[in-house]
Amino acid sequence: MSISDEVLILKFKRGDKSSFRRLVEKYQSKVYSIVLAMIGDKNDADDLSQEIFIKVYKGLTQFNGRAKFFTWLYRITINTCINAQNTRKRKPETILMSYPVGEKENPLSTQLSQDTVRSPMEILENKELGMKIKLAIDSLSDGLREVFILREVEDLSYKELSKILQCPEGTIKSRLFRAREEMKKKLTPYLGE
Amino acid sequence: MNCDWLKENLSAYVDGEMNFITRWRIKRHLKECLECSKELRQLEKIHKLSKLAILVSPESHFYDRLKAKLPKVETIEHKKNRVFENIWIALPQGGKAAILVGIALILFLSVIYPRLSSTSLNIDRFEKEYLLSQETLTCVGEPATSLILTSE
Numbered sequence: 001m002s003i004s005d006e007v008l009i010l011k012f013k014r015g016d017k018s019s020f021r022r023l024v025e026k027y028q029s030k031v032y033s034i035v036l037a038m039i040g041d042k043n044d045a046d047d048l049s050q051e052i053f054i055k056v057y058k059g060l061t062q063f064n065g066r067a068k069f070f071t072w073l074y075r076i077t078i079n080t081c082i083n084a085q086n087t088r089k090r091k092p093e094t095i096l097m098s099y100p101v102g103e104k105e106n107p108l109s110t111q112l113s114q115d116t117v118r119s120p121m122e123i124l125e126n127k128e129l130g131m132k133i134k135l136a137i138d139s140l141s142d143g144l145r146e147v148f149i150l151r152e153v154e155d156l157s158y159k160e161l162s163k164i165l166q167c168p169e170g171t172i173k174s175r176l177f178r179a180r181e182e183m184k185k186k187l188t189p190y191l192g193e
Numbered sequence: 194m195n196c197d198w199l200k201e202n203l204s205a206y207v208d209g210e211m212n213f214i215t216r217w218r219i220k221r222h223l224k225e226c227l228e229c230s231k232e233l234r235q236l237e238k239i240h241k242l243s244k245l246a247i248l249v250s251p252e253s254h255f256y257d258r259l260k261a262k263l264p265k266v267e268t269i270e271h272k273k274n275r276v277f278e279n280i281w282i283a284l285p286q287g288g289k290a291a292i293l294v295g296i297a298l299i300l301f302l303s304v305i306y307p308r309l310s311s312t313s314l315n316i317d318r319f320e321k322e323y324l325l326s327q328e329t330l331t332c333v334g335e336p337a338t339s340l341i342l343t344s345e
C-alpha cells in the first residue's frame with residue numbers, strides 16, 4: 001500500500017527529507033505534463049516544474065491539510081503556468097517535438113501501434129495524429145485549456161477541479177463541454193466516424 | 194430525454210458526473226440513438242488520445258536536479274507521544290468516520306441512554322409504590338375496622 005500524501009507531509013514536517021522526495025516522484029510526471037501542455041516548450045517546462053516543487057517545498061511546513069495536497073499542488077502549477085505565460089512568449093512549434101530524451105517514442109504512437117498499426121506509413125500517420133492533438137490542445141482558448149489538461153492528466157472530479165481553478169462546478173462543466181467541442185471540430189477527420 | 198439535451202451533457206456523462214438515474218436514462222437513450230452513440234464514441238476517443246498525447250515523463254534525474262536548488266527549510270520541532278496523531282492521519286476517511294460513529298455511540302449509551310431509561314424506571318417505581326401504598330392502606334384499614342368492632 002502506498003503511503004498517503006498526508007503521512008508523507010507529516011513526516012516531512014518532522015524532518016524526514018526522504019518524504020519530500022517521494023512526493024516529488026509521485027507527482028513529477030503529472031506536474032511536468034501539465035506545464036508542458038500549458039507552456040509548450042520542453043526546457044521552460046522543466047525549469048517551471050522545478051520552480052513549482054521549490055514553492056511546494058517552501059510552503060509545505062505551513063500546509064495545514066484542510067485541502068487535499070494535490071489540490072494545492074495543481075493550483076500552484078496552474079498559477080505558475082499562467083504567470084509564466086504572461087511573461088514569456090509561447091512557443092507552440094516546440095510542443096510537437098517535446099518528448100523527453102529518455103523516452104524512445106511518443107507514447108501515443110506506441111499505444112496506437114500496439115492496437116492496429118503495422119506499417120511504417122501507419123506509424124508516421126499516428127505520429128502526425130499525435131501532433132494534431134497537441135496542436136488542437138494548444139489552440140484551445142485560455143480558460144478552456146487548463147481545465148481540459150487537468151481533467152485529462154488526473155481524471156479529477158468537477159468538485160476538485162472547481163477547487164483548483166477556483167470557479168463554480170457549473171463553469172467547469174461548461175468549459176469542458178466547450179473544450180471538447182473545439183477539439184472535435186479540429187480532429188473530426190481523425191476520429192474515424 | 195432528447196438528443197439536444199444529451200449532446201450538451203454527454204461530456205459530463207463521459208466524466209462520470211451524472212447521478213445514477215440520469216446515467217441509466219442516458220444509457221437507455223444511447224442504445225436506441227445512433228447519432229448520440231456516435232457522439233459518445235468520438236468524445237471517448239478524444240479523451241483517450243488527449244491523455245496519451247499530454248502525459249509524458251520529465252527529463253531524467255528530475256529530483257537530483259531539484260535537490261540542489263532546494264533551500265534550507267526549518268522543520269517543525271519533533272514532539273514525542275504523537276502516536277495517536279500519526280495513526281489518525283494515516284487512517285482512511287472510512288476509518289475516521291467509523292471511529293467517530295463509535296465514539297458517538299459510546300457517549301449515547303453511557304450518558305444519554307441511562308438518563309432516558311432512568312425516567313422510565315421512575316415511572317415504574319412510582320407505579321409500584323402507588324400500588325404498594327394502596328395495599329398498605331387496605332391492610333391498615335382492616336385492622337382498624339376490626340379494632341373499632343372489638344372496641345364496640
Ligand SMILES: [Zn+2]
Nearest residue numbers: 196226228229
Ligand atoms: Zn440521440
